[in-house]
Amino acid sequence: xxxxxxxxxxxxxxxxxxxxxxxxxxxxxxxxxxxxxxxxxxxxxxxxxxxxxxxxxxxxxxxxxxxxxxxxxxxxxxxxxxxxxxxxxxxxxxxxxxxxxxxxxxxxxxxxxxxxxxxxxxxxxxxxxxxxxxxxxxxxxxxxxxxxxxxxxxxxxxxxxxxxxxxxxxxxxxxxxxxxxxxxxxxxxxxxxxxxxxxxxxxxxxxxxxxxxxxxxxxxxxxxxxxxxxxxxxxxxxxxxxxxxxxxxxxxxxxxxxxxxxxxxxxxxxxxxxxxxxxxxxxxxxxxxxxxxxxxxxxxxxxxxxxxxxxxxxxxxxxxxxxxxxx
Amino acid sequence: xxxxxxxxxxxxxxxxxxxxxxxxxxxxxxxxxxxxxxxxxxxxxxxxxxxxxxxxxxxxxxxxxxxxxxxxxxxxxxxxxxxxxxxxxxxxxxxxxxxxxxxxxxxxxxxxxxxxxxxxxxxxxxxxxxxxxxxxxxxxxxxxxxxxxxxxxxxxxxxxxxxxxxxxxxxxxxxxxxxxxxxxxxxxxxxxxxxxxxxxxxxxxxxxxxxxxxxxxxxxxxxxxxxxxxxxxxxxxxxxxxxxxxxxxxxxxxxxxxxxxxxxxxxxxxxxxxxxxxxxxxxxxxxxxxxxxxxxxxxxxxxxxxxxxxxxxxxxxxxxxxxxxxx
Numbered sequence: 301x302x303x304x305x306x307x308x309x310x311x312x313x314x315x316x317x318x319x320x321x322x323x324x325x326x327x328x329x330x331x332x333x334x335x336x337x338x339x340x341x342x343x344x345x346x347x348x349x350x351x352x353x354x355x356x357x358x359x360x361x362x363x364x365x366x367x368x369x370x371x372x373x374x375x376x377x378x379x380x381x382x383x384x385x386x387x388x389x390x391x392x393x394x395x396x397x398x399x400x401x402x403x404x405x406x407x408x409x410x411x412x413x414x415x416x417x418x419x420x421x422x423x424x425x426x427x428x429x430x431x432x433x434x435x436x437x438x439x440x441x442x443x444x445x446x447x448x449x450x451x452x453x454x455x456x457x458x459x460x461x462x463x464x465x466x467x468x469x470x471x472x473x474x475x476x477x478x479x480x481x482x483x484x485x486x487x488x489x490x491x492x493x494x495x496x497x498x499x500x501x502x503x504x505x506x507x508x509x510x511x512x513x514x515x516x517x518x519x520x521x522x523x524x525x526x527x528x529x530x531x532x533x534x535x536x537x538x539x540x541x542x543x544x545x546x547x548x549x550x551x552x553x554x555x556x557x558x559x560x561x562x563x564x565x566x567x568x569x570x571x572x573x574x575x576x577x578x579x580x581x582x583x584x585x586x587x588x589x590x591x592x593x594x595x596x597x598x599x600x601x602x603x604x605x606x607x608x609x610x611x612x613x614x615x616x617x618x619x620x621x622x623x624x625x626x627x
Numbered sequence: 628x629x630x631x632x633x634x635x636x637x638x639x640x641x642x643x644x645x646x647x648x649x650x651x652x653x654x655x656x657x658x659x660x661x662x663x664x665x666x667x668x669x670x671x672x673x674x675x676x677x678x679x680x681x682x683x684x685x686x687x688x689x690x691x692x693x694x695x696x697x698x699x700x701x702x703x704x705x706x707x708x709x710x711x712x713x714x715x716x717x718x719x720x721x722x723x724x725x726x727x728x729x730x731x732x733x734x735x736x737x738x739x740x741x742x743x744x745x746x747x748x749x750x751x752x753x754x755x756x757x758x759x760x761x762x763x764x765x766x767x768x769x770x771x772x773x774x775x776x777x778x779x780x781x782x783x784x785x786x787x788x789x790x791x792x793x794x795x796x797x798x799x800x801x802x803x804x805x806x807x808x809x810x811x812x813x814x815x816x817x818x819x820x821x822x823x824x825x826x827x828x829x830x831x832x833x834x835x836x837x838x839x840x841x842x843x844x845x846x847x848x849x850x851x852x853x854x855x856x857x858x859x860x861x862x863x864x865x866x867x868x869x870x871x872x873x874x875x876x877x878x879x880x881x882x883x884x885x886x887x888x889x890x891x892x893x894x895x896x897x898x899x900x901x902x903x904x905x906x907x908x909x910x911x912x913x914x915x916x917x918x919x920x921x922x923x924x925x926x927x928x929x930x931x932x933x934x935x936x937x938x939x940x941x942x943x944x945x946x947x948x949x950x951x952x953x954x
Contacts, residue, residue: 387935602949622929
């Protein structure tokens, strides 16, 4: 199912390592010119309810991805037109990172972990935001992983090898584990993709016997169900969260930035390992979210990444949910 | 220019006094069920740059306005369809309050002041958010007022009479002052509108000799220009903020909630004192913002109320600017 060629492999490798962004975007310049503490931005967390469950979006900054070469099957002017329509820069697009923390059934559950201390200089703010939201890494019970690209798993382990969530049970999709932890796959992989395999070993190797592998489709925590969404990576998995009449879907990387890929679901980012499978999954989940009016969280949507999907022409729109001070 | 009838007058009176909302909306219920401190929402402020100027949106909560009777010239099903398209509740719409703080030319300038301690139970969070953003009310140099409806001026003076910003110069649009501070106007006004006149005296009476009245059209603070936008109230005024190539417009109440009135600029909220003048101003400023791609802040847009206006059919869309952790 997973077809790898050299160009795709390099893109996946870059994603896995979350290489520093090229500083072509003004947002990068602004991030580097740090303001004094008194003038700091509000912390990047946002809480809301799904039935009785409290979820918290935690931001881990962003990565300024040069637009050229980002999309396999669209011409640059079309991509730039989509960015202009969203009032985004057209040279490098700021791609945000947003994980989700779920308080459910007396347990503290994380979905994905952010970049840790391995990402672009404009990322790495996850832990500060997580603590500002009132959470303690030592009290995390469960961590659900959507897939093994570096921006989703590197928060589990610091560069120096330290495990960040010492008491958490880690659950990963079995097909994702089977792909990235296969020595045979690694040895067959092109040079540019090796980083993703090596990084998976760096993160999971020391705890390989303890990591719980699940087959997507069943309940993985109270009120949380895994949803097979293979294509972006071999075992890419989404999560449904339900309580009472409340319901939402953690869409993970079903789309990259919504201004491009919710709007144009047939476009393929170079990060998609199997473009055709990813496109089919994207169409299916966007259509389901729009039809059922389900609340969604995309990992790469603008913070707080809390919204709804509406049909619009041949694509969709992500309609942000209104911010509210109450929870 | 200003035509008053009883129905409009009562609506204007309600706005001026910011009467407690009818708790028909689930958001209200949530706000009342306060979460413990550790699980609090992130503070409602958001900072960004306009050239060298730093602006900070400060949220003052919201008011759940029953939808029935809110719009003069649209049928209820059409209004509810617009709310459904925006994934908002259709019984009572949560109308947010967002002021702006501008750090310009070494001065701390506020635009409007929020509800103070006179608003709905779901509002009144302004001071906590202002302080969380690193500001001190004693250090405010200048306060610019867009118009005299209570949700914009009541933050200047507590119910017990205390002046909240003891060292600030207060600047107000001269035509707004002329209308609300006229005893003749007050005595002629219908009963339901008296509150707005009385409240203006409560807030400005003790400092009447010190309040600076400006004729809209000129510079009122470094980089800040006032823009006549009469209609919503007799002296309703917007503010342009410019620095280098950066530019934005504080739209005040040129529209009420964008999901209704940016989308349908010909609809008239009952709060508009002169519906025809307000509609003409709304069309003119929305068209200008869309044509020039100017960043805008609407007082009643969802926090952080930072976005752009795009033409869409016979109306417009408010496209939120992407949240960024840097300033």
